[in-house]
Amino acid sequence: MTVGLVTSDEKIIENLSKIILHNGYKVIIYKNFDFVNEKEKYSFLIADLDMDKNMIIDAIKNYKIKDVILISTEKSVELIRKVYALGIADFIQKPVFLEEIIFKLKKYCPKRIRLNDIEIDFYNKIVSKNGELVKLTQKEASLLFLLLQYKNRIVTYEMIRDDIYGYTYPSDNAIHLLVSRLKRKLKLNIISVPKEGYILKV
Numbered sequence: 001m002t003v004g005l006v007t008s009d010e011k012i013i014e015n016l017s018k019i020i021l022h023n024g025y026k027v028i029i030y031k032n033f034d035f036v037n038e039k040e041k042y043s044f045l046i047a048d049l050d051m052d053k054n055m056i057i058d059a060i061k062n063y064k065i066k067d068v069i070l071i072s073t074e075k076s077v078e079l080i081r082k083v084y085a086l087g088i089a090d091f092i093q094k095p096v097f098l099e100e101i102i103f104k105l106k107k108y109c110p111k112r113i114r115l116n117d118i119e120i121d122f123y124n125k126i127v128s129k130n131g132e133l134v135k136l137t138q139k140e141a142s143l144l145f146l147l148l149q150y151k152n153r154i155v156t157y158e159m160i161r162d163d164i165y166g167y168t169y170p171s172d173n174a175i176h177l178l179v180s181r182l183k184r185k186l187k188l189n190i191i192s193v194p195k196e197g198y199i200l201k202v
Helices: 010-022 053-062 077-084 098-108 138-149 157-165 172-186
Strands: 002-006 026-030 044-048 068-072 090-093 112-115 118-121 126-129 154-156 190-193 197-200
Touching (some): 002 010, 010 026, 044 053, 053 077, 077 090, 090 098, 118 138, 138 172, 138 197, 157 172, 157 197, 172 190
Parallel strands (some): 002 026, 002 044, 044 068
Antiparallel strands (some): 112 118, 154 197
């Protein structure tokens, strides 16, 4: 699971990113508004309204970002009403307690989930079906975690290449074979989007 952290506060960057990583999540730091164009890179967002309250709120509204915790020194009734009307996950007033953010992050981004008879442990990278461990190759496991991170959203061929293959460049057919093996082992509902990528329907 990857968390996007939007803030220009160096103290928050240092302390919060460290504890996010310590709890088994990946983190991407945004000191500007690139996060609106990189929604495919993270599954959850923590945004500091003190960086630019109006622009962040407008971005969340216009780009329909729902999976986000907003933090701010301001806690007026008007602001709270405004941000929750956007459908956000949560709002926390500064000064923030890092443990509170992690507690809520675990609530909204669990590291262990169930899909029917399949249980996935993101932290330990263990997959079981009907209580029995399923042997996955490293690439199959990485693909599963990537598809789950963006469940019900398209995972492009480019995302798969970047996240799983690194510096090598597999063909679309090689990726298709990898997806087919994963589908066969876990009986997942993975839909192919021609010339684009795949969607895990859950």
